[in-house]
Amino acid sequence: MTMIQALRSAMDVMLERDPDVVIYGQDVGYFGGVFRCTEGLQARYGKHRVFDAPISEGGIVGSAIGMAAYGLRPVVEVQFADYFYPASDQIVSEAARLRYRSAGDFTAPITIRMPCGGGIYGGQTHSQSPEALFTHVCGLRTVMPSNPYDAKGLLIASIENDDPVIFLEPKRLYNGPFDGHHERPVVPWSQHALGEVPEGHYSVPLDSAALFLPGAAVTVLTYGTMVYVSEAAAAETGIDAEIIDLRCLWPLDLDSIVTSVKKTGRCVIVHEATRTSGFGAELAALVQEHCFYHLEAPIERVTGWDTPYPHALEWAYFPGPARVAAALRRATEN
Amino acid sequence: MDLDPSAPPLRLHVPEPTGRPGHATDFSYLHLSPAGAVRRPAIDVTPASTADLAFTLVRVLDDEGQAVGPWAPPEDLPLLRRGLRAMMKTRAFDARMLIAQRQKKISFYMQCLGEEAIACAHALAIAPGDMCFPTYRQQGLLLARDDVAMAEMICQLMSNPRDPMKGRQLPVMYSYQRAGFFSISGNLATQTIQAVGWAMASAIKGDTRIASAWIGDGATAESDFHTALTFAHVYRAPVILNVVNNQWAISTFQAIAGGESTTFAARGVGSGIASLRVDGNDFLAVLAASRWAAERARANLGPTLIEWLTYRGGAHSTADDPSRYRPADDWQHYPLGDPITRLKQHLVQQGAWSDDEHRQVQAELDAEVAAALKEAEQYGGTLIDGHVPPLETMFEGVYKDMPAHLVEQLRQAGKEA
Numbered sequence: 001m002t003m004i005q006a007l008r009s010a011m012d013v014m015l016e017r018d019p020d021v022v023i024y025g026q027d028v029g030y031f032g033g034v035f036r037c038t039e040g041l042q043a044r045y046g047k048h049r050v051f052d053a054p055i056s057e058g059g060i061v062g063s064a065i066g067m068a069a070y071g072l073r074p075v076v077e078v079q080f081a082d083y084f085y086p087a088s089d090q091i092v093s094e095a096a097r098l099r100y101r102s103a104g105d106f107t108a109p110i111t112i113r114m115p116c117g118g119g120i121y122g123g124q125t126h127s128q129s130p131e132a133l134f135t136h137v138c139g140l141r142t143v144m145p146s147n148p149y150d151a152k153g154l155l156i157a158s159i160e161n162d163d164p165v166i167f168l169e170p171k172r173l174y175n176g177p178f179d180g181h182h183e184r185p186v187v188p189w190s191q192h193a194l195g196e197v198p199e200g201h202y203s204v205p206l207d208s209a210a211l212f213l214p215g216a217a218v219t220v221l222t223y224g225t226m227v228y229v230s231e232a233a234a235a236e237t238g239i240d241a242e243i244i245d246l247r248c249l250w251p252l253d254l255d256s257i258v259t260s261v262k263k264t265g266r267c268v269i270v271h272e273a274t275r276t277s278g279f280g281a282e283l284a285a286l287v288q289e290h291c292f293y294h295l296e297a298p299i300e301r302v303t304g305w306d307t308p309y310p311h312a313l314e315w316a317y318f319p320g321p322a323r324v325a326a327a328l329r330r331a332t333e334n
Numbered sequence: 335m336d337l338d339p340s341a342p343p344l345r346l347h348v349p350e351p352t353g354r355p356g357h358a359t360d361f362s363y364l365h366l367s368p369a370g371a372v373r374r375p376a377i378d379v380t381p382a383s384t385a386d387l388a389f390t391l392v393r394v395l396d397d398e399g400q401a402v403g404p405w406a407p408p409e410d411l412p413l414l415r416r417g418l419r420a421m422m423k424t425r426a427f428d429a430r431m432l433i434a435q436r437q438k439k440i441s442f443y444m445q446c447l448g449e450e451a452i453a454c455a456h457a458l459a460i461a462p463g464d465m466c467f468p469t470y471r472q473q474g475l476l477l478a479r480d481d482v483a484m485a486e487m488i489c490q491l492m493s494n495p496r497d498p499m500k501g502r503q504l505p506v507m508y509s510y511q512r513a514g515f516f517s518i519s520g521n522l523a524t525q526t527i528q529a530v531g532w533a534m535a536s537a538i539k540g541d542t543r544i545a546s547a548w549i550g551d552g553a554t555a556e557s558d559f560h561t562a563l564t565f566a567h568v569y570r571a572p573v574i575l576n577v578v579n580n581q582w583a584i585s586t587f588q589a590i591a592g593g594e595s596t597t598f599a600a601r602g603v604g605s606g607i608a609s610l611r612v613d614g615n616d617f618l619a620v621l622a623a624s625r626w627a628a629e630r631a632r633a634n635l636g637p638t639l640i641e642w643l644t645y646r647g648g649a650h651s652t653a654d655d656p657s658r659y660r661p662a663d664d665w666q667h668y669p670l671g672d673p674i675t676r677l678k679q680h681l682v683q684q685g686a687w688s689d690d691e692h693r694q695v696q697a698e699l700d701a702e703v704a705a706a707l708k709e710a711e712q713y714g715g716t717l718i719d720g721h722v723p724p725l726e727t728m729f730e731g732v733y734k735d736m737p738a739h740l741v742e743q744l745r746q747a748g749k750e751a
Contacts, residue, residue: 022538048538054568059527059561066531066545069516070465072538074531086557093521094528100731102509102517103500107734139732162734207737251737 001197002189003174006148007037007113010155011075013201015045018073021159023050025060025077025113034079035115035174057087061112065094068108075159081116081168082125088133095164096139109162111155116144117170117225117272118304119178119318123311129224129273129304134166135250135282141206142249144168146227147177147194150247153204161206170224178225179232180320209253211260215242218266218331221257221283223247226270226319233324239332241268249279257283258290265296266331270324275303297334300327349589353661361669363594364643365389369396369616370403377630381567381608388599388609391643394618399679405622411686417458417617418677418687419695420478421450425674426699427477427484428648430707431491435652439707439716440491442505446471448647448665451617451673452578454478456546459624460514460574466546467516467529469553470506471578475515482513484706485713494714494721500731501723523549523556526575530565533573533631544572544631552583552591554598563605563639572631574624575602575639578614580646585659602639614642615673618680643670725751 001009014021023038029052032039042050053060057078064074078084084091091112098108118127134142141163145151151169158165172178176188189195212227217240220230227245234241242260246252261267267287269280280301287299302319310317353359367390374392375384394406401407428445435443446453453474460466466475476482489496491505499509509517516525516532529547536543549559554577566573577598581588602609608630612623620642627638645668649656661667681687715721729736729744736744 022535054564056561056564058557059565062524062527062558062561063531063534063565066467066528066533067535067538068531069528070532070535070539072535089521089558090524090527094519094524097519098517099734101499101503101507101519102511103498103502104731105498105509105511106517141733251733251739254738 001148001195002176003145003148003151003169004035004037006152006197007155007169008039008041009197009199010152010159011038011041012044014075014156014159015041015049017201020071020073021049021075022067022072023075024053026053026055026079028052028077033077035171037113038077057083057085058090061087061090061095064110065090065098065108068110069098069106073109073159075111075113078112078114080126081114081130082128084114084130091134091140091166092137096137100139107162108164111158111165111167113167113169115171116168117172118309118314119172119180119182119225121311121314122309124308127309129271131168131249132273132277132279135279139164141165141251142168143206143247144170144224144249145247146170146173146224146245147192148189148197149194150204150210152197153202154206154247156201157203157206160203165206168224172225177228180229180318181232182315204247207248207251207253209256210245210247211242211256212245213241213243215240215264217241217264218268218328219244219257219260219264220268220270220328221246222270223249224272226272229319229321230270230324232321233328236321237325237328239328241328254286254290257287261287261291262294265294267291267295268300268302268324268327268331270302270319272304272319274306275301276306278303297331300331302327349587349594351587351589351660353664355657355659355661358661358667359664361667364669365391366669367391367393369393370406372403372405374404374626377626377633378635379608381603381606384608384610385603388597388603388611391611391613392619392623393613393616394622395616395676395680399676399683401618401680405619407618407622407625411681411684413458414617414677414681415686417454417478417621418674418681419699420454420457420474421617421674421677422695423699423702424450424454424474424477426696426703427473430700430703432652434491434707438718439711440505441493441717442652443491444470444506444651445648446473448672449578449580449614449644450474451620451677452576452614452642452644455617455620456576456624459621460544460546460628463514463543464546464628465514465516465529465532465543466548467525467532468518468548469525469550470518471550472548473506476508476510476513479513482510484703485709488707488710489714492710492714492716494710494716495723496710496714497723500727522553523558526562527558527565530562530571530573533571534565534569537569537572542632544574544628546574546576548576548578550583551577551579551581551588551593551598552586554601555591563601563607566637567606570634570636572634573637574627574631575607575637577639577641578644579641580644582646582650582660584650584654597641599639599641607637607639609639609641611641611643613670614644615670615676617673617677645670
């Protein structure tokens with residue numbers, strides 16, 4: 001399966017299993033989504049379960065919170081992560097806090113799917129990686145898969161989870177893995193091991209990281225598209241990097257991180273999002289706090305620049321394999 | 335086209351209330367209709383044809399206290415007696431809690447003085463199982479129905495160990511799912527679209543329960559109000575959208591919210607929602623309009639927006655001093671009067687109430703509130719004597735299960751405390 005098919009399969013499975021699951025968002029119903037992620041679901045489950053919504057992110061998320069308060073389990077879509085901002089108040093002030101402020105009287109078991117990330121010439125408002133805006137919010141879970149198998153398993157786990165989940169989908173990975181070598185043809189998921197996805201129900205636990213590539217020289221903490229970029233950088237430098245795909249950004253799998261960094265003594269953090277106050281800063285702080293006496297080099301961060309995402313300078317902005325390779329070398333030099 | 339050099343300069347319009355401290359308000363902007371004058375359409379009315387109702391005012395009780403016109407509900411004196419008691423109870427509760435705040439037993443309070451009819455009559459018009467999404471000024475929804483113990487509400491106000499919200503929320507931010515009262519948020523207007531979502535869920539599941547959304551005049555300017563109208567209209571959600579126009583958003587007159595030369599009910603019509611503008615200080619009108627809207631929603635005929643015209647008789651909150659921005663005696667001159675006085679007058683005329691009974695009920699209610707306050711203090715103490723929920727409750731309930739980072743922070747907090 002492609003990641004698109006895997007995500008669709010997860011929603012199909014959950015619509016089938018749980019009559020309280022409903023799916024809606026802009027262009028999600030009849031048309032099947034601008035990325036085809038919900039194709040065929042309305043025809044199969046009916047307009048009461050899968051439907052189109054007005055162009056109102058605040059309305060989509062706000063109504064989903066109300067549905068959740070009733071007892072449903074809404075899975076809603078924001079067409080691009082770049083467009084979640086109008087829903088900020090509902091996400092931060094309401095979904096994330098409902099359980100806490102009502103002492104469990106009401107809860108918000110909702111999943112908000114958002115295609116994110118760059119590398120597609122999406123320009124300023126089709127490329128952003130706003131994960132740090134969610135990981136900072138207490139009460140939210142933030143998840144980002146990097147392959148079809150995880151995408152399905154994590155989405156099922158997110159829908160089944162009783163906490164609100166921000167489910168970020170790197171659109172650059174929808175059809176195949178991408179290592180940042182934009183000059184080369186893209187390999188489809190059908191030719192990748194992680195494109196093997198079971199048909200039925202399974203889940204990947206939230207707050208679990210994946211050891212993507214074992215290594216001994218340096219730990220790379222990353223997620224989404226940057227997993228493949230890091231893999232390419234490791235291969236091209238010949239550095240024996242251990243790549244950890246965080247998968248679940250917050251709450252996260254601290255044990256896997258600490259175990260790896262204590263082993264390698266070095267750490268490179270890679271994300272597409274802008275640097276300052278990005279999620280990498282939290283990762284660096286955690287590593288510093290938990291692995292200080294094991295560190296043999298400064299923690300490196302390879303990230304997007306502190307600029308809006310540009311159109312023409314896509315590949316100068318996108319943290320590609322050359323930039324990650326340079327960081328791997330810096331981190332392992334001494 | 336060239337600009338005309340003789341054209342007058344453009345001027346920014348900033349609305350002002352007619353009344354300011356030391357200067358009386360001219361209430362003619364309210365455009366009142368006489369009691370009984372406004373028609374009562376069938377519940378399957380088309381939204382567009384309610385346009386006239388959005389610019390007039392549904393009223394039942396006339397100046398003599400007679401119930402007149404097509405909106406007069408069927409005579410039900412026991413229910414009206416219950417309604418009067420509910421309003422008196424709400425006012426007695428507010429009055430005592432204001433004192434408790436001044437005594438520092440509670441940190442903060444918000445009264446609904448003058449607005450008691452709206453929540454109390456509405457509570458008696460909807461059904462058990464319906465869900466209200468209130469603001470912080472609908473305590474009457476809880477106090478009218480007698481299904482939540484007053485002492486428990488006061489424990490919330492005191493943030494003491496018996497507070498059902500575990501001291502996490504400011505006073506008055508109640509949550510009572512069992513009483514159809516959604517968790518109150520400090521963020522304005524968010525609950526309106528949530529109410530629509532709840533109503534959509536009820537429709538998705540083929541339920542018969544409806545939702546009731548609440549918002550003030552000032553908060554209608556928030557984007558979630560617009561969102562709520564759009565979604566309610568698009569999905570024909572079984573929801574009542576209540577706009578309580580008490581003329582004031584803290585210090586800001588309703589004209590600054592967009593009320594000048596128009597009404598908030600008119601927003602509903604513009605969105606394709608059947609809309610009413612109703613005398614919010616007329617218990618019978620509130621009862622009748624609420625029933626009409628509830629019946630409409632329950633019959634799958636869609637949402638209704640109701641603008642309740644009332645006046646915020648008290649300060650915005652215990653942290654507010656209205657004498658700094660409006661006439662001190664403004665409420666006394668408000669043409670729609672006091673909802674308790676008006677229903678009392680009606681019941682006295684019907685021979686169903688008397689001054690003696692009024693005094694007696696007032697004394698009973700004052701005693702009930704005082705007893706509840708005492709009970710709450712005995713249960714859990716107050717903020718002033720340091721009775722707060724235990725430390726671990728601060729970390730619980732952020733997520734369903736406490737994640738590792740919060741387990742660690744609880745450990746740290748315990749060590750450092």
